[in-house]
Amino acid sequence: MSNLIIENVSHSYGPKKVLNEVNLRVGAGQVVALVGPSGCGKSTLLRAVLGTHPPTEGQVLVGGNQVERPTRDVGIVYQHYSLYEFLTARQNVAFGLLLDQTSTPYRVFQYFSWRKLRKQHLEQADEFLKKVGLHAARDLYPSEMSGGMRQRVAIAQALIMEPRILLLDEPFGALDEATREELQLMLLKLYAENVRAREEDRVPPYTVIIVTHELNEALFVSDRVVGLSQYHNDGANGATIVYDRAAPIFAPDQPKDVTRFVEQKEELISCVFSPSFQKDHRKFITFWAQHEKQPVETKV
Ligand SMILES: Nc1ncnc2c1ncn2[C@@H]1O[C@H](COP(=O)(O)OP(=O)(O)O)[C@@H](O)[C@H]1O
Numbered sequence: 001m002s003n004l005i006i007e008n009v010s011h012s013y014g015p016k017k018v019l020n021e022v023n024l025r026v027g028a029g030q031v032v033a034l035v036g037p038s039g040c041g042k043s044t045l046l047r048a049v050l051g052t053h054p055p056t057e058g059q060v061l062v063g064g065n066q067v068e069r070p071t072r073d074v075g076i077v078y079q080h081y082s083l084y085e086f087l088t089a090r091q092n093v094a095f096g097l098l099l100d101q102t103s104t105p106y107r108v109f110q111y112f113s114w115r116k117l118r119k120q121h122l123e124q125a126d127e128f129l130k131k132v133g134l135h136a137a138r139d140l141y142p143s144e145m146s147g148g149m150r151q152r153v154a155i156a157q158a159l160i161m162e163p164r165i166l167l168l169d170e171p172f173g174a175l176d177e178a179t180r181e182e183l184q185l186m187l188l189k190l191y192a193e194n195v196r197a198r199e200e201d202r203v204p205p206y207t208v209i210i211v212t213h214e215l216n217e218a219l220f221v222s223d224r225v226v227g228l229s230q231y232h233n234d235g236a237n238g239a240t241i242v243y244d245r246a247a248p249i250f251a252p253d254q255p256k257d258v259t260r261f262v263e264q265k266e267e268l269i270s271c272v273f274s275p276s277f278q279k280d281h282r283k284f285i286t287f288w289a290q291h292e293k294q295p296v297e298t299k300v
């Protein structure tokens with residue numbers, strides 16, 4: 001079973017068709033970079049997966065269930081994600097759990113067991129803050145943190161809910177280059193946890209779709225790159241997936257070898273971003289064919 005299945009999804013805003021017959025399958029533990037021209041419908045597709053804006057046609061399945069509204073199966077972090085200013089980093093991260101697992105009567109009438117549960121949640125929050133490299137900052141308020149730190153807290157806040165899939169919509173878009181790199185390395189560490197889980201025969205814990213307009217970043221943080229574009233033979237009807245290939249993997253401690261993905265970057269630019277590229281787009285959708293014999297899917 002795949003974590004996410006997008007089946008024949010089309011989306012229109014009034015008479016304007018934005019997405020046209022999008023199909024995509026994502027297995028547990030995959031980190032997918034989603035790229036495409038500005039305005040092609042990437043956020044629209046994510047909103048369909050999130051469940052806030054179901055598609056006008058087709059369906060989205062997460063963990064085998066059709067998505068009709070937001071649930072804790074899907075988490076999302078946006079570019080300008082705002083934390084609760086009156087809560088510390090660890091309280092922000094624990095917030096979803098507190099809200100999800102306790103009701104006001106429970107807090108009032110079972111005060112002592114609630115206090116114990118709250119302590120557990122805060123300890124869990126500390127663990128997730130460690131994962132994003134912010135353990136030392138756990139008692140800071142958002143106003144005391146840099147933009148990069150805030151985004152990491154937001155990611156920890158989403159991860160603690162253990163979503164089947166985490167959506168990141170240009171999460172680093174507003175950050176400077178050095179901070180972006182820090183965050184990219186953080187994502188690679190999560191990826192390394194997936195690899196370890198697979199080696200130990202466990203289901204890899206993090207399945208991520210990250211939208212980014214920066215192609216180096218897309219190729220650096222993901223193990224699979226998907227291109228959404230209106231530039232294809234049937235482009236008048238909106239964007240569809242025109243590219244789906246594996247990306248080279250770098251371990252967090254490996255130096256970034258930019259030359260290794262220059263070729264793929266050029267391929268992406270012509271297939272996904274070039275209006276004059278009108279060849280059969282299916283030619284560049286090869287991910288699952290390449291991975292049929294690999295364990296990505298069987299471990300789910
Ligand atoms: N709520 C909306 N109503 C009408 N048009 C919209 C709405 N949201 C997005 N659009 C249009 O749909 C297209 C795709 O938008 P979007 O999904 O945000 O693209 P991307 O995230 O790839 O930049 C754009 O042309 C945008 O103007």
Ligand SMILES: [Mg+2]
Nearest residue numbers: 042043044169
């Ligand atoms: Mg967008």
